[in-house]
Amino acid sequence: MLPESVVQGGEKYWSWELETMDPEQRKELILQRIQSQLSYVYENLPFYRDHYDKHGFHPSMVKTLDDFSEKVPIITKKMLVENQAHNPIFGSYAGNFSMEEIERIQGSSGTSGTPTLYCVSRKDWERSAEISARALWSIGVRAQDIVQISFPFSLFFAGWGVLQGVERIGATAFPLGVTDSERQLALMDKVGSTVFSATPSYAIHLISVAKQMGLDLRKNKVKKLFVGGEPGGSLDSVRQVIEDGWGADVYESGSCSEMYPFNTSTTCEAKAGVHLYLDEVYSEIVDKDDPNRRLPMGERGAIVYTHLWRQSQPMIRFWPGDESYMTDEPCSCGRTYPRLPEGVLGRLDDMVIIRGANVYPSAIDKILRSVSGVGPEYQVILEKQLGGLDEITVRLEYDPEVYNHLTPGGKAESLDNLAKEAAHKLKTGIGIRFSVEVIEPGELPATVVKAKRVIDRRKQR
């Protein structure tokens, strides 16, 4: 029942040839696919033809991968939203599919109240199941696993993509979706789930819920967490908090809804960052001020993604506004795919400028998770007094397990030290002064899906 390639790869790889291919040979394959996709979108999808014509670009101009990076104009979410508004239902980048050929419709939340709609053809859906299986297989999910999925099964792709992979591998799916956290944990124990899929924030939140319930997550059967939906799962500090609390390995998968349900960015068992399945989604790191300048390995920049096979709503040089850096150093897992060593670092537009310094929420998160005694939730508040400097305050919950057994005097002193240590590490790591206020655990609302921890009050004036 397993594909030939798995057997060849000694059960380690789902798609042995592709995953371990010589990188130079892979580049040839990628270039062929890029040329083929460019022709397809230019000839069939008015959105791309108009866009390329406007920029004086033509598919025949791409003879090398460098040409692709240097000559093909990027596309953005804003362009897609505008295009869908004028070309209902799915935009003039959807392809000529009759409804008989569409397998699935999903959507984005749409902060403006107008969700972008995604459609996936039957052939693309079939293909994405293979890719999701490749991803889950690479973190060690096998047929005997029970995979509990806490992502919502609704408009977003998140939970659906994971479910597809679980079904394709032949593991047991327990698609509980969003439910009360105590119930999520009680059922996990009862069913004996071996893999848990969630956002990193929710995985952290459940650690404190378990404590309140008197459960030790380290004693349950969960051996792997498959996290995603927000950055963080590849940051050592965040992963450490989750791994310690759960006594389980943490693996990340991260991309964006426009590229989904293709799970092409997933940690392997070596947990050395997110592998990029370049033969399926070609991924570049480019200058955030010049999308046609690809950056050398190791340099931070903006991510740009390209679907190499998808025919329904293919994204060609899509710019999600996410930041990261790439490495092509060999990974011990044997896969020859390059990696994002810390996954997606965050959104470029999440970056806040404080007293002239560029500060990313992920950097704050990384530092706070490394301070022992910090509880599950915190909040970052930016303020500006009239005519004064920006003020940045971190309101930090403490971990009751660490402090609540102390005498009142001892506790006060220790919490004071906690505040000082956090402020010191933030100053050292980011280069500016932070005020740190330690607050009672439970004072902040628990993060259940995606964390939104930075509140910028400077703009409200």
Add this chain to the structure above:
Amino acid sequence: MLPESVVQGGEKYWSWELETMDPEQRKELILQRIQSQLSYVYENLPFYRDHYDKHGFHPSMVKTLDDFSEKVPIITKKMLVENQAHNPIFGSYAGNFSMEEIERIQGSSGTSGTPTLYCVSRKDWERSAEISARALWSIGVRAQDIVQISFPFSLFFAGWGVLQGVERIGATAFPLGVTDSERQLALMDKVGSTVFSATPSYAIHLISVAKQMGLDLRKNKVKKLFVGGEPGGSLDSVRQVIEDGWGADVYESGSCSEMYPFNTSTTCEAKAGVHLYLDEVYSEIVDKDDPNRRLPMGERGAIVYTHLWRQSQPMIRFWPGDESYMTDEPCSCGRTYPRLPEGVLGRLDDMVIIRGANVYPSAIDKILRSVSGVGPEYQVILEKQLGGLDEITVRLEYDPEVYNHLTPGGKAESLDNLAKEAAHKLKTGIGIRFSVEVIEPGELPATVVKAKRVIDRRKQR
């Protein structure tokens, strides 16, 4: 791509041979399967062996279908819950399946806080997809349809079973699940969904939400509603309200979680009640005081279900506590399956005794839906004064569209007439006196999933 049987049946039937089989020939097939299942469960599932031994029953005693009804002891939800408590995870009726062979885990809500867990083997899951497709095909769902599913995708089977059928037919799935009602409708318009799946209560609720939004549901693209999850979808009065509000046909599918994801009780395009796919789930109507006395066609009694093919957690003579009656009169659709002309009428234990009369919530519902001017929600309150008689009061919302354009005096008089007409019809239909109080629309909480409209305050003293 379509199965042979569909082609043979002129695209009308998903499984032509089975659906139009001579009933006598079908009985032979059923008897064979029953004998095979009885041997399987007796030899392999300790729950059944113990139960049968205790009742002095042995599979060899079943030589006819009458033997089956008369000799096989029923099983109940209570027995399953107890058995799971002593035989985790899935009970000693789950079968000898390794986790590799289990496709899916779902569960019940568990009012006591302990959900029953369901497991479905890969083979059974594959089979249930075929059955769900047969059901959706029979109401006319085809590959060009977009099916919007508003059932939750979580612990319950409901949404998952529908999704399976949609995928198998090759229609487009839009599995939105539970979301804000205005959004449910806005996306329905945007996507152009042609089939909508919901509880009857939610379908009725959305009619008033649409009015508030200024939307006319009759003008959208939804041509079919596939309702279930609670009784009512086969009652003419309830169906009429939904069909008028939506300008679309209403079809019902109804069973219970223990029998799911097998959608074996579904209306056909003739809308003449729910067909019972007896070759998959053998269904009997029995005396509610004697489960071994099968009732003649037309008589009201308790439903008893039997999985004829399922191997993981098969239910053999399962008693869900639901009431109905059956007919074997020919259906114009050509299917030779018997029908429940009004679907499941309600739960036997939902029946309330008022001044000595047996009253079913479904009977009240049926009557109120037939009174014009009645709004979407109502409540039935049972009270008893010390030493006095039972009092039954119906608090009824009026439909603002019917009354709000009247003068204040005219409106008061018309609402008074509405109360009188409702009271009169209830008295005539059920045989006892009801107080009817007309209230403002929106005063009662809207029913989003399953309706719970009867409040019995007599027990609270």
